[in-house]
Amino acid sequence: MALTITCPICDKRNGYEFRYGGVDKGPRPDEEGLTPTSWCDHVHMNKCVAGIQKEWWFHRDGCGAWFTIYRDTTTNLEVDKPEAN
Amino acid sequence: MFGRYKPLWGKTPRLKSSYDAVIIGGGLHGLATAYFLARDHGITDVAVLEKRYIGFGGAGRNTAIVRANQRTQENVPFYKEALELWPMLTKELDYNLMFFNCGNLNLMHSEAAMNAARMSIATAQFHGIESHLIDAKQCKELVPALNISEDITYPIFGAMYHPPGGIVRHDAVVWGLAKGASKHGVHIHQQTAVTGIGVENSKIVSVDTDHGKINTPRVLLSAGGYSAAISYEMLGVTLPISVLTIQAMVTQPLKPILNHVVSSGTYHAYAQQTLKGEIATGAHMDPWPNYTTQTTAYYIKHQAEALAEMLPCLRGVKFMRHWAGLADMTPDMAPIMDGNDPIEGYYMDCGWGYFGFKSCAATGKYLAQFMASGNCPDMLKPFNLRRFEQHRLMGETAALMDYSPDN
Numbered sequence: 001m002a003l004t005i006t007c008p009i010c011d012k013r014n015g016y017e018f019r020y021g022g023v024d025k026g027p028r029p030d031e032e033g034l035t036p037t038s039w040c041d042h043v044h045m046n047k048c049v050a051g052i053q054k055e056w057w058f059h060r061d062g063c064g065a066w067f068t069i070y071r072d073t074t075t076n077l078e079v080d081k082p083e084a085n
Numbered sequence: 086m087f088g089r090y091k092p093l094w095g096k097t098p099r100l101k102s103s104y105d106a107v108i109i110g111g112g113l114h115g116l117a118t119a120y121f122l123a124r125d126h127g128i129t130d131v132a133v134l135e136k137r138y139i140g141f142g143g144a145g146r147n148t149a150i151v152r153a154n155q156r157t158q159e160n161v162p163f164y165k166e167a168l169e170l171w172p173m174l175t176k177e178l179d180y181n182l183m184f185f186n187c188g189n190l191n192l193m194h195s196e197a198a199m200n201a202a203r204m205s206i207a208t209a210q211f212h213g214i215e216s217h218l219i220d221a222k223q224c225k226e227l228v229p230a231l232n233i234s235e236d237i238t239y240p241i242f243g244a245m246y247h248p249p250g251g252i253v254r255h256d257a258v259v260w261g262l263a264k265g266a267s268k269h270g271v272h273i274h275q276q277t278a279v280t281g282i283g284v285e286n287s288k289i290v291s292v293d294t295d296h297g298k299i300n301t302p303r304v305l306l307s308a309g310g311y312s313a314a315i316s317y318e319m320l321g322v323t324l325p326i327s328v329l330t331i332q333a334m335v336t337q338p339l340k341p342i343l344n345h346v347v348s349s350g351t352y353h354a355y356a357q358q359t360l361k362g363e364i365a366t367g368a369h370m371d372p373w374p375n376y377t378t379q380t381t382a383y384y385i386k387h388q389a390e391a392l393a394e395m396l397p398c399l400r401g402v403k404f405m406r407h408w409a410g411l412a413d414m415t416p417d418m419a420p421i422m423d424g425n426d427p428i429e430g431y432y433m434d435c436g437w438g439y440f441g442f443k444s445c446a447a448t449g450k451y452l453a454q455f456m457a458s459g460n461c462p463d464m465l466k467p468f469n470l471r472r473f474e475q476h477r478l479m480g481e482t483a484a485l486m487d488y489s490p491d492n
């Protein structure tokens with residue numbers, strides 16, 4: 001299931017050079033009105049999508065960039081941004 | 086001579102339109118819960134619904150290691166009971182589960198690791214579980230094949246030695262539990278996928294399947310690595326889970342050379358010799374979520390390197406098979422067992438990662454108690470889902486084997 005990831009700076013590289021940074025859950029929630037439940041949702045909860053998800057990666061053994069890609073979790077392949085989301 | 090094929094657990098019953106309890110997933114946890122529901126609580130009108138065939142998931146893919154030397158006071162007593170249930174189940178199911186309590190050696194490769202082992206050992210001993218700290222020379226006496234020289238990448242300082250652990254034949258547990266459950270009247274339906282869960286007024290009322298609707302007041306979600314996706318897709322409930330692919334492999338069969346389970350967090354490898362003679366070894370998880378269950382050349386090489394250092398007599402031995410399954414990991418490396426919150430009649434059992442084989446008997450016993458009475462047994466209370474929003478995560482991440490998507 002060799003994974004390759006396209007870094008915006010270094011281009012397509014071996015997946016083991018990168019660190020997974022979690023599924024993209026949008027910006028950190030506002031402090032105001034934050035409840036333990038909404039904070040827990042942001043920090044811990046996942047949809048565990050079997051399909052395409054937008055996710056963060058860190059080029060650990062490379063340029064050090066953080067960026068997002070779309071990947072299909074059932075094939076482990078990077079995909080283009082889906083049309084409607 | 087060629088008799089007609091007949092499953093061990095009897096003829097396939099007809100899928101009824103209602104059951105007292107429906108269990109999603111024909112893995113170890115689902116089958117064990119069904120068994121105990123029928124055996125201990127007289128709830129025999131139970132359907133186990135399995136999308137593929139029983140044992141398709143982690144139940145048929147794990148490396149069969151059992152032990153009770155976890156890190157925290159909530160987890161240790163639970164695994165202790167699970168470990169003690171093997172001989173009882175073997176007898177009761179009238180099925181040889183091949184429990185071999187050869188003991189586990191968890192290798193330490195630094196003084197800091199030796200100190201961490203002292204803490205785990207103190208916890209185990211406090212709960213009446215045998216676990217000792219031994220030095221490198223004693224490791225060598227127990228496992229003569231072990232390399233304790235100082236010129237390897239991670240020299241061995243000693244080990245946490247846990248004699249009551251060992252291995253159990255995982256397929257036999259699946260078949261034994263299926264046989265036991267169906268003997269008590271449980272219906273096992275293979276090739277039957279759950280496609281929806283019906284809830285009315287915050288109560289479970291039914292389950293949809295690809296073979297029609299089933300009315301029921303109780304549902305247990307125990308679909309292993311698939312549970313978190315099912316929870317979100319069918320109920321909109323997200324869980325603190327990441328689903329990773331975990332890999333394992335076996336060598337060609339050898340004469341007996343390894344009569345203990347040997348594991349090393351630092352080498353990220355463990356090995357045990359199956360009763361067939363193969364060295365079964367694992368278990369790497371690529372730290373990004375995926376459902377592929379594919380293996381990688383990267384890991385096969387890693388595994389060969391680790392084994393060649395730890396157990397040099399294995400150099401040149403061939404790997405015969407490699408495979409992978411899913412591990413549903415929680416942030417605190419402890420499972421989620423919960424029920425009736427917030428949906429009445431809905432129970433969940435997931436987040437078992439790579440440790441759900443050893444625990445399956447105790448899980449079944451206590452979840453059955455929970456589902457029969459509606460009240461959560463004390464043993465299961467710490468494992469509720471709300472611990473995450475209450476910020477009361479368990480300390481299992483401090484255990485000496487540490488894999489997760491976050492590190």
Ligand SMILES: Cc1cc2nc3c(=O)[nH]c(=O)nc-3n(C[C@H](O)[C@H](O)[C@H](O)COP(=O)(O)OP(=O)(O)OC[C@H]3O[C@@H](n4cnc5c(N)ncnc54)[C@H](O)[C@@H]3O)c2cc1C
Nearest residue numbers: 110112113114136142143144148150279309410441442443
């Ligand atoms: C390589 C590997 C090594 C491991 N090693 C160990 C070990 O040494 N010790 C240990 O304790 N644990 C180990 N584990 C972990 C252990 O195998 C799992 O935690 C455990 O099997 C999970 O519980 P289960 O058996 O109930 O789930 P599974 O066996 O995964 O059962 C879930 C079932 O649900 C079914 N299903 C999915 N979706 C649906 C649906 N919609 N409708 C109906 N059915 C559905 C699946 O087909 C599957 O059969 C290992 C796992 C792997 C993959």
Ligand SMILES: [Zn+2]
Nearest residue numbers: 007010059063
């Ligand atoms: Zn880069």
